[in-house]
Amino acid sequence: MKGSPYHPVMPANWWLSRPSYARYLLRELTCVFVGAYAGAWILGLNALAGGRAGWEGFLAMMMSGSGLLFQVVALISVLYHMVTWFELAPRSMRLRVGGRSVSPMTVIVGHYIVWAAVTVAVLWLGVM
């Protein structure tokens, strides 16, 4: 309106205006698959509580074509989510040891070491 400040309107496709915005939104979108995968295993636990037939039905569903596709998409999503969050971790964790700042790379590598250790521990529990 003439005589007053101009108020810009943010377009609905703002996330296309910069590649970094699109990458951010993709990172956020992976949460959907991370949550869906967790939800699937809650369904699995429920099926297990229902007895052998229910559990085998759940396994069959997960091993079906659509079940495998879902798991592949979920795996890719979780990995993308993990890598992008590990990259951001040094900003959240400002560590100082002996009066000196811990380097960002050390924080990132530390995350991967913990991830690998937890993965090995879970696999070991699975074999036991």
Place this chain on the structure above:
Amino acid sequence: MTERTIRLEVFRYRPEQDDEPVWQSYDVPCREEWVVLDALNHVKDHLDGTLSYRWSCHMAVCGSCGMRVNGDPMLACKAFLRDLPDRIRVEPLDHFPVERDLIVNQDRFLDSLSAAKIWLIPRKPAPEGEEYRQSPGELAAFRQYSMCINCLLCYSACPQVGLNSGYLGPAALALAHRYNEDSRDGGRLRRNETTASNEGVWECTFVGECSEVCPKHVDPAGAIQQMKLASSIDWLARPFRRKDPPS
């Protein structure tokens, strides 16, 4: 010696005559060492004296000349023409009302500084007849965040600022963190009233662009994530505190 002519496309909004912003182009003969601010000054001095924009120091200290150059929030005094194509589009910072041409209304930011209590709230009175003393380590804890020059590039880069009009924004929160981390300060719990509210750090979704565009490497995104952790601990500790701080 003139080496190159660039086409400068400038966002124009003159409230006394324009209903909507318009683009105006200027052909500017420029030198190798020029920055965008030099090109704007050439327009102002030789081609069109009606063009309005803010600037002062011409050395990335005052933070006045923040604007979008080919879509990227930048200081016009730090945007070298040799790094840019022959056609350069200059716009005001995003997410702020435009008063005129490249000049935005900064009230929202100034209100955020006040709301986040961007000043030292002493933990205890200074020693009688002495000044506060800080070790190099204590200084290092907050020095990075004290480098903010209030240029508002981070506000322009942050989509949450555009989506949520109540959000305090990256610079105000990074400056609040600067005081929270200061060994002389005891005001963190008072600042939490706004910085840890639904207008503060929890509105940040860690896009991270605020830190990418910061000309002083303040890293507001990092400051905000650290404030999320600190305010969570403060919230958990609340039942064990003897009394809440005065407002």
